Amino acid sequence: MEPERETIEKRPAELGLWDAVSVIVGIVVGVSIFKAPPTVFGNVGTPWAGVVVWGLGGLVALAGALCYAELASAYPGSGGDYIYLTRAFGPLVGFLFAWTRLAVILTGNIAALAYVFGDYAVALFAGDPQSAVWFACAAVVGLTLFNVVGLKTGKWLQNFLSALKVLGLAGLLVAGLVKGSASAWTVSGPVSGPGFGLAMILVLYAYGGWNDAVFVAADVREPKRNMPRALALGTLLIAGLYILVNAAFVSALGFAGIRGSRTPAADVLGLWLGDRGVTGMSLMVMVSALGAVSGLILAGCRLHASVGADYRIFAWLGRWNARLNAPVYSLVTQALVSVFLILAVGTEAGRNAVDRSVTTVGLPALPWTEYQGGFDTLVAGTSPLFWFFFLLTGISLLVLRYKDREPRAFPVPLYPIVPLVFIGASGYMLYASIAYAKALSLMGIVPLLIGIPLYAVRGPRQQATDG
Secondary structure (H helix, E strand, O other): OOHHHHHHHHOOOOEOHHHHHHHHHHHHOOOHHHHOHHHHHOOOOOHHHHHHHHHHHHHHHHHHHHHHHHHHHHOOOOOOHHHHHHHHHOHHHHHHHHHHHHHHHHHHHHHHHHHHHHHHHHHHHOOOHHHHHHHHHHHHHHHHHHHHOOHHHHHHHHHHHHHHHHHHHHHHHHHHHHHOOHHHHOOOOOOOOOOHHHHHHHHHHHHOOHHHHHHHHHHEOOHHHHHHHHHHHHHHHHHHHHHHHHHHHHHHHHHHHHHHOOOHHHHHHHHHHOOHHHHHHHHHHHHHHHHHHHHHHHHHHHHHHHHHHHEHHHHHHHOOEOOOOEOHHHHHHHHHHHHHHHHHHHOHHHHHHHHHHHHHOOOOOOOHHHOOHHHHHHHHHHHHHHHHHHHHHHHHHHHHHHHOOOOOOOOOOOOOHHHHHHHHHHHHHHHHHHHHHHHHHHHHHHHHHHHHHHHHOOOEOOOOOOO
16 A cells, blocks of 8 residues: 555554534535525425425435435545545546536635635625735635644644534524514415425535545544544434524514515524624624535545545645644645635636636636636536435435445445435436536636546556445
8 A cells, every 4th residue: 555545545544423413413504504595485385395305405415415324334434425436436436526616616615715705794794895816825725724733733723613603503593483473374375485495405505514524534433433424413413403404594574574585694693783793694694604614624635635645646644743743734724725616616716717717718707797606616517527426325325235246334224225316316306407507617617627537647546446
């Protein structure tokens, strides 16, 4: 075994069960719970139907978490989907997954959530809207430095931010239920909504991110036992929070109120805190965004380090600092790409440079004006590729059940029904995300195509991951 791979796989496991749950909660509970509810309730006919949609989204997320629990317990090494896809479909697919995660998917998610932090920081401090870019860059750099110091520091920060996030949602829940009334759930008659499908798209996006926890499997003590428990517990905790918070929104604002609100959290907190509700909501969203960025940074760098240990072209990513127990080069590279994406979509010079690049090769300029700000642009552009690989990972469970027939430490219950539910939902989300992104899908397709010639000159170092 090569030194880099040995260092990655044999490093001390410093994360316990609740540390892994904290990573999941930190990544998943980002900003969608503050942005999506009005649109979700605006696409259903009754308040109860809206709450049911959030519950159905939780069941789909739980189905996916159970699939990943089987894969993570069967293949607990560092790299998550990279390992599963390589074993199921060959090294090219695993390489393309890892490359696109570094080039645009994971780094794009980091950039998008950092952008939300920047937007709310500007609103809180009444700054120039253009300075949101620099707040976003500062968030990425600062949280990366915390993780460069070492896993213990990164773990402490993640636990702290996740705890603040849960406490903030609990306060929002109490405010909504105390100030609400049972009459808020009644409507004079069924209200038509544009479509259940759009509501599910938004809800499933709000649940996205729990899968990134598998990247830290090698850092979790007793991963074959704790990873399934962490995935199930984390997803159930998030589903419970989402359902209760949305119930609080309806109780406090009423069905018409939640459908017409632009900032439901601020409106609910306003019932309790008055004008200070807007400030409280801004702080809550900023903490939530920072928690998600921190979790993605902590988990994502493990994937990049794993592929760096396998392929000479990315060898520097696999260098692990044993004293800090951190992949410093991977963390720095991840931060640089994330900052590049923030500048590319968040500044006029960056957007012009992107358009010049794509038009030079005969592609149309990107439709920047169709999306609201850096967050929406990054989410729309990266979602199709995200759901494509999500779909492949779901299928890989079926393939690996056939190829590797040894008993599983955690077999997914109700096989193959649960995996098929997850695969179906991922396929639908892939279709829906392409329909929404349209030409902006090039943001993910172009890096994917670039990855093919990169694989041709990859320079394999060893085949431990293939095995």
